[in-house]
Amino acid sequence: MSKILKSLLAGCALAIATGVAQADYPEKAVTVVAPYGAGGASDLAARSLADVARDYLGDQPVVVINKTGNGGMNGARFVSESAPDGYTLLLARVGMALYPAVQESSPVGWDDYTFLGSLEATPMILAVSANSPYQNAQDLIEALKSGASPLAYGASGATSIDGFTVQALLSDNDLDPLRAATLVPYKGGSALATALLGGHVDFLAVAAGSLMPHIEAGKMRALMVYAPSRMDTLPDVPTASELGFEKAGQISGWSALYGPKGLPEEIVAQWTGVLKQVGDDPDWLTLANRRGSISTAGQGDLAAFARSQYELFNGMAKDFGYLK
Amino acid sequence: MWNDIIFAVSSVATFANVLAMSAGILAGVVIGAIPGMTGTMAVTLALPFTFYMQPVTSILLLVALYKGSTYGASISAILIKTPGTASAACTILDGWPLARQGKAGKALNMALVSSCIGDFISNISLIFLAAPLALLALRVGPAEYFMLMAFALCMVASISGNSLLMGIVSACLGLLLATVGEDIYGSYRFAMTEDMKGGLSIAPVLIGLFALPELIRMIVFRDGPQGKAMKLGDNHLTLAEFKGSFKSIVRGSFIGVVLGAIPGIGPSAAAFFSYGEARRSSPNRDNFGKGELEGIAASESANNGCCGSTMIPLLALGVPGDVITGVMLGAFMIQGLTPGPLLFQNNLNEVYMLFVGMIFSSVLLFIAGKLTARYFSRIAAIPQVVLGPVVLMLCIYGIYAISSNTFDVTILLIMGAVGFVMLLLDIPAAPFLIAFILGPMFEDNLRRALAISRGDLAIFFQSPISWLFAVLIVFFLAYTVRWELQKLRQKRAES
Numbered sequence: 165m166s167k168i169l170k171s172l173l174a175g176c177a178l179a180i181a182t183g184v185a186q187a188d189y190p191e192k193a194v195t196v197v198a199p200y201g202a203g204g205a206s207d208l209a210a211r212s213l214a215d216v217a218r219d220y221l222g223d224q225p226v227v228v229i230n231k232t233g234n235g236g237m238n239g240a241r242f243v244s245e246s247a248p249d250g251y252t253l254l255l256a257r258v259g260m261a262l263y264p265a266v267q268e269s270s271p272v273g274w275d276d277y278t279f280l281g282s283l284e285a286t287p288m289i290l291a292v293s294a295n296s297p298y299q300n301a302q303d304l305i306e307a308l309k310s311g312a313s314p315l316a317y318g319a320s321g322a323t324s325i326d327g328f329t330v331q332a333l334l335s336d337n338d339l340d341p342l343r344a345a346t347l348v349p350y351k352g353g354s355a356l357a358t359a360l361l362g363g364h365v366d367f368l369a370v371a372a373g374s375l376m377p378h379i380e381a382g383k384m385r386a387l388m389v390y391a392p393s394r395m396d397t398l399p400d401v402p403t404a405s406e407l408g409f410e411k412a413g414q415i416s417g418w419s420a421l422y423g424p425k426g427l428p429e430e431i432v433a434q435w436t437g438v439l440k441q442v443g444d445d446p447d448w449l450t451l452a453n454r455r456g457s458i459s460t461a462g463q464g465d466l467a468a469f470a471r472s473q474y475e476l477f478n479g480m481a482k483d484f485g486y487l488k
Numbered sequence: 489m490w491n492d493i494i495f496a497v498s499s500v501a502t503f504a505n506v507l508a509m510s511a512g513i514l515a516g517v518v519i520g521a522i523p524g525m526t527g528t529m530a531v532t533l534a535l536p537f538t539f540y541m542q543p544v545t546s547i548l549l550l551v552a553l554y555k556g557s558t559y560g561a562s563i564s565a566i567l568i569k570t571p572g573t574a575s576a577a578c579t580i581l582d583g584w585p586l587a588r589q590g591k592a593g594k595a596l597n598m599a600l601v602s603s604c605i606g607d608f609i610s611n612i613s614l615i616f617l618a619a620p621l622a623l624l625a626l627r628v629g630p631a632e633y634f635m636l637m638a639f640a641l642c643m644v645a646s647i648s649g650n651s652l653l654m655g656i657v658s659a660c661l662g663l664l665l666a667t668v669g670e671d672i673y674g675s676y677r678f679a680m681t682e683d684m685k686g687g688l689s690i691a692p693v694l695i696g697l698f699a700l701p702e703l704i705r706m707i708v709f710r711d712g713p714q715g716k717a718m719k720l721g722d723n724h725l726t727l728a729e730f731k732g733s734f735k736s737i738v739r740g741s742f743i744g745v746v747l748g749a750i751p752g753i754g755p756s757a758a759a760f761f762s763y764g765e766a767r768r769s770s771p772n773r774d775n776f777g778k779g780e781l782e783g784i785a786a787s788e789s790a791n792n793g794c795c796g797s798t799m800i801p802l803l804a805l806g807v808p809g810d811v812i813t814g815v816m817l818g819a820f821m822i823q824g825l826t827p828g829p830l831l832f833q834n835n836l837n838e839v840y841m842l843f844v845g846m847i848f849s850s851v852l853l854f855i856a857g858k859l860t861a862r863y864f865s866r867i868a869a870i871p872q873v874v875l876g877p878v879v880l881m882l883c884i885y886g887i888y889a890i891s892s893n894t895f896d897v898t899i900l901l902i903m904g905a906v907g908f909v910m911l912l913l914d915i916p917a918a919p920f921l922i923a924f925i926l927g928p929m930f931e932d933n934l935r936r937a938l939a940i941s942r943g944d945l946a947i948f949f950q951s952p953i954s955w956l957f958a959v960l961i962v963f964f965l966a967y968t969v970r971w972e973l974q975k976l977r978q979k980r981a982e983s
Contacts, residue, residue, distance in 0.1 A: 208818060231892060233686035271682050316940050321674040349672035358751055358807045362626040377806040381829045405788050454824060
């Protein structure tokens with residue numbers, strides 16, 4: 165009995181401690197979970213945020229841990245099931261809205277979180293190898309339409325973000341999104357870049373971070389950008405919406421900060437303020453620039469944006485026949 | 489060019505660089521030797537510290553950790569039959585028998601010498617063969633990968649121990665287990681729980697298969713391994729032994745260099761290839777698996793032979809071939825350097841400094857190995873009743889720490905039980921592991937190649953690289969069948 169009593173007492177003590185914590189948040193280190201591997205987009209964004217946010221959190225450190233696996237859902241589930249005390253947060257990526265939109269059953273829903281604020285847009289690029297005959301997006305689409313020789317594209321999977329970039333483009337041009345080009349699945353941005361460099365696939369549309377070094381080195385050619393605006397580093401490459409592609413124009417990579425559902429309002433308000441300050445911080449902007457992303461910290465209505473992204477992908481998954 | 493190199497030597501020889509490399513290698517050896525803690529983990533943990541270092545220093549630290557841990561893995565493989573990482577799995581086959589014969593010091597020295605030679609040859613190749621090897625790496629497409637993997641699976645025959653049949657059974661089980669989780673097109677297989685959707689990671693399968701069965705055996709049969717007490721003094725490697733294995737070391741190093749340069753293959757497959765080839769061509773082939781120094785030499789030269797050349801796709805093409813170079817790519821980016829062809833135009837000085845530092849680190853690896861071997865070899869003298877529980881605790885803790893997921897610990901324990909049953913039935917564990925590691929590459933590339941060719945099998949015979957492997961497969965199968973028939977005849981003649 166005494167064991168149960170002890171653990172009850174410990175539980176009470178913990179409850180009191182967290183109760184006090186909310187009054188004066190944060191009074192200890194905040195953990196940000198990156199749901200994908202070290203060195204990837206979510207990891208680098210989390211580590212940059214950790215570096216900068218400390219100054220605006222009363223000098224409390226932000227610790228990044230990687231909880232990977234199952235398309236980022238392991239980390240997402242861990243955070244959504246954590247205590248809503250503001251000490252366990254999620255560096256969410258587009259996958260947190262995409263996965264529940266395309267899977268019959270998802271361990272975490274798209275809205276099983278408290279939305280704290282967006283962080284960055286990470287553009288995606290439609291690219292071909294430098295010795296490819298296609299000079300612009302129109303050339304490529306015409307080749308696909310003529311169907312003379314079947315073209316293959318690389319992506320992480322049919323229902324992954326970089327699969328939808330191509331399928332949305334095909335669908336916007338009245339082509340069959342599943343048959344007009346052959347999907348060749350590869351795991352991760354580096355493997356995809358290697359496949360294009362080696363000429364094993366004809367084109368792809370994946371995260372800019374994996375492609376920019378090769379575009380700058382003249383080994384690949386960028387045909388179109390999936391982002392709200394043109395990239396500073398590629399001023400001559402049009403965006404999908406400029407070219408009038410409706411579905412492709414809404415696709416882009418992004419990062420945001422999520423917490424478990426039911427975070428107290430004071431903590432949400434505090435993070436809204438912190439992210440505004442982070443968005444103006446020169447260090448944050450430099451780091452974002454180096455990663456090849458556009459800072460959106462402290463801007464826009466994240467909850468509405470996450471919903472629109474979920475609905476976009478859910479609609480496409482139904483259109484393309486991935487969901488009934 | 490020579491002026492550049494001399495300048496690089498003088499600028500690399502700073503206190504900070506030497507400190508970073510020495511600390512990295514020492515820490516790498518210790519981390520690699522602890523079961524369940526891998527080089528990937530060491531590199532990931534060190535990444536945040538590199539944000540505040542000079543670019544060259546930070547990369548040298550990460551490289552040093554990688555090299556140290558690759559060698560360190562062989563220490564626990566030899567002494568406690570627990571590979572620190574998967575690349576040391578072949579080292580167990582001969583290292584553990586040697587340790588039981590009281591020759592752990594000899595085995596450790598052989599592992600160190602061949603690791604350092606493999607490492608050195610790999611660094612030299614990085615400097616002089618980067619361009620052709622990078623070209624080769626790009627030419628290897630899905631069809632070529634598939635043929636390479638098919639050849640690799642044929643080589644299971646070389647590590648099957650006493651019975652080829654049991655080896656094939658073991659490899660088939662490994663291939664089957666590799667199918668668990670999401671396939672490349674996004675459909676799930678054997679995904680009975682949410683965690684199984686992500687598939688099984690290598691580390692818990694590896695540790696469960698190799699380390700736990702021995703511990704379970706100790707508990708069930710109430711006896712420790714009958715090892716002789718270690719003699720620490722007279723365990724040096726003799727010149728004759730070194731000469732006897734020299735051919736395998738050089739061959740292993742080059743196998744490591746070539747397979748390391750091709751993205752995605754990695755040191756486990758290289759060690760396995762090298763071991764298989766050494767066993768096929770060695771005059772001592774009958775002693776392989778019973779405590780043959782040449783086996784350790786082949787395996788260790790090849791896995792460290794990957795360390796330098798794995799940087800080739802990263803530096804020359806800007807594409808990381810595995811998780812470790814992936815983390816390094818992140819480190820380069822944070823430093824404002826972009827690996828790839830432009831690096832050689834814009835940052836040639838840094839590139840030369842990196843090269844010089846890496847060659848220097850081969851020497852440091854030897855010193856660190858010599859310094860630590862003395863202490864590590866005492867582990868063999870620790871009574872099993874003390875060592876067993878410590879190893880078990882380290883395994884469980886290490887596996888949990890990799891992804892902070894209790895599912896991995898469950899896998900570890902289940903695989904321990906499976907491994908124990910395999911031990912009782914005399915089914916070798918090495919083919920299981922290698923098939924489990926290669927299985928996804930085998931399947932994924934088969935499906936990719938057929939997607940590209942739209943189902944036409946001719947794609948597997950379109951390039952010279954594919955033809956080369958096709959010929960090797962036929963040659964190797966014919967050789968194995970002949971050898972098996974010979975063994976059968978011998979047995980008949982005896983009885």
